[in-house]
Amino acid sequence: MxxxxxxxxxxxxxxxxxxxxxxxxxxxxxxxxxxxxxxxxxxxxxxxxxxxxxxxxxxxxxxxxxxxxxxxxxxxxxxxxxxxxxxxxxxxxxxxxxxTGKHIELFSHNEAAYRAIEEGFKTNRIGAVVQATGTGKSYLIARYIVNHSEDDIVVIAPNVTIIAEIKKAIGRTMPHVAYRTFQALVLNRGTVDELKANHIIIDEFHHFGAEVWGKAVQEVIDNNPEARVLGMSATPIRPEEMLDTVEVYFKGNLFHELSLSMAWYYKILPVP
Missing domain, CATH: 3.40.1350.10 (Trna Endonuclease; Chain: A, domain 1)
Structure with missing residues (x-):
């Protein structure tokens, strides 16, 4: 063809x-x-x-x-x-x-990010990507999910709107993918043991630093000690404590970064 x-x-x-x-x-x-x-x-x-x-x-x-x-x-x-x-x-x-019929098209800056993710996982089990809001993180996550569709994947995000965006980017039902909000993990702590994964994706991972939510997410990670853990965020520094969440929760493994200033400089996002 x-x-x-x-x-x-x-x-x-x-x-x-x-x-x-x-x-x-x-x-x-x-x-x-x-x-x-x-x-x-x-x-x-x-x-x-x-x-x-x-x-x-x-x-x-x-x-x-x-x-x-x-x-x-x-x-x-x-x-x-x-x-x-x-x-x-x-x-x-x-x-x-x-x-394959499952391809997720990415813009060039996200092709660079995706390649960095796969390279990062060759030497680290856990790592993070920092990308400005509006640069296509949902499509980047969708590409990763589709390319590992035979594995069990858990996607954790702060709200159902973000989860809906990821599902829309994928464009099809993925039977091996479980979606959870941070709140759902907290409210259903008794079922966390049932979440088995080869890959754990945490979107907006800076929320990981919140004490209650963080403990629930950490349980999922601890229960899957061999799983790859990928964090995505636009704002990795928690200003209230000046906490670098990449350093604290992802062992400093920053696979890729596209800051807001970089996105403006390279005209990926319009300057307001």
Missing amino acids: SLRDLYHSYHYFVTEESGCLLVGFREDSVTFIVKEVWNKEPVGLPEVDKLYTEMQRIGEMCSCNQFRILAHGGYLPEALSFELHGLTVSDDSYLRSLE
Whole structure:
């Protein structure tokens, strides 16, 4: 199946311009632009830089600042240098993900974050990601859940609204995923032992520092000593105690950070 047909299978709207695919979630807009490259050798920074300039010209015409190069012959690590500037590079593993029918599309800055998560877990069982509100944390969590869908996963968040956002980003029922709010854990302490997980995801983990909620979450972690534990937050410092929750609760393992000031600087979020 062609890349264009794969996007259509996800109900994206696709047009073509100057050898690039213009992909949109709606018919009247372009969400990201994709260029396929059939390279024999892995692409490096010079090739990516040239393609990026060409794609930016197309992006200016359709008010789009998110780009992806699909390099069928692979790429060098240096090719990822523009991810905070809106461009990511993929190999054929991207196609294989689309072919599963479960693919979660990420913008370039979240591709960098997701890769950092998987790299971090190679050497640490527990770690955190700090990302500004509005940069797509729900989609980042959704990608992680879908890519580990055969494992048991517990997702803990401060409220049902955040849980609903994660479920919406996933877009399908996941039978191996249990969702709990902090309050639900506290009110149902007697059932915490029943939560078995290979992965524990704690969204807005700075709430972990609250005494009652923190004890309930810690019970889930202690009852699953082999589980990976991933924390997500936009505000890891608790101002009332000036407590660094990454240092205290995640052993200082900061897998990735995209602060609000960074998001403004790289134009990921608009400056107010």
